[in-house]
Amino acid sequence: MSGKQPIIDPAGSQPPSPRRGGGCLVAIGLITGPLVGMYFHQTSLGLLIGFGLGAAAAIVMALADRRR
Numbered sequence: 001m002s003g004k005q006p007i008i009d010p011a012g013s014q015p016p017s018p019r020r021g022g023g024c025l026v027a028i029g030l031i032t033g034p035l036v037g038m039y040f041h042q043t044s045l046g047l048l049i050g051f052g053l054g055a056a057a058a059i060v061m062a063l064a065d066r067r068r
Helices: 023-039 043-067
Strands: none
Touching: 023 043
16 A cells, blocks of 8 residues: 545535536427428418427426436
């Protein structure tokens, strides 16, 4: 044994965990919304609904990630 003691962080801090990105959910909503909207002949409405659902899912993911 060399007699060296391991360095221990007194505050016990750990590096922050990586955050998850929710931008992909917005992108998926923007792509699938108009596609579903084309089926109902409401492409613009599908775009808006897809954006809204994607943004809502991204916000929920960000809030859940904040608690983690």
